[in-house]
Amino acid sequence: MTRTPSTSVASNQTGTVTPAAARRAAARRRAKLDLSALVVGADESSWTDEEMDEVLADLGRQRERITRVIADLEHEIAGLMKDAGDGAGHDQADVGATTLERDHDITLVSTERGLLEQIDRALEHIDEGTYGVCDSCGGAIGKMRLMAFPRATLCMSCKQREERR
Template sequence: MKNAPVKKAPASSLAVKEGEERWSKQELDEVLADLHLHRDRLVEIMEAQEQELNGLMKDAGDGAGHDQADLGATSFERDHELTLMNSEREMLAQIDRALARIDDGTYGVCESCGEPIGKMRVMAFPRATLCLSCKQREERR
């Protein structure tokens, strides 16, 4: 699956915390490369999981010759694959959201308090949408 061309905001216009240097083109390009690489990998994984899940769904309808343990194992495996697929979909949505925020110039701004997230945090975790204090507050709930 090809990625659409990104019409990103200029690196220097992205939010940074007080005392941090502005984003350089190279830093933004690294984040973009990381996001696109991770996105491509997720799409491949999801396609493989979908094929696996399709096979499990076909097997689920055919109970002939299977004992209860086989049916239980197939059901468990199918549920596990569905859980993995949902997790991968969520991660893909986060990546797409980060790419959209780079496009519109809001990348690096906390979605909760509106303050800069911090360049080091988003470079370490490019999908971050919350500053550290907001993230900690969310996790305590």
């Protein structure tokens, strides 16, 4: 089960995030922030309201898209599970194809949930005022890196070290 932060993006009755709700949540989140206290690289300027709005909007859009993808895949998996034993005409090839498709969808759901957790963790870091701090070494991730990849939790040197392993 995916853990959702207490300050998650607002949603409507169907569970989808509306653009207006996402903007309100981003504005509330930014209003609580002291942008000058967020860590930036040595050669970078402090975060501006516009830059943080852009990051929050990007994270909100990504979160909304991933939530929709997960819901669609889970619905498809449920259908595959339900139809797995239906009908007398299923031969081994049909069963194998259904199993392969189901396994593929389960893998995709797992990957998307991982991305959702990364987004939620980034939003938690923003709320806590620790956005931009490397989870590994405690150094600055860098504002430009975060603007390009808002879910980043590692600075470039720690990320490169992790990928070499």
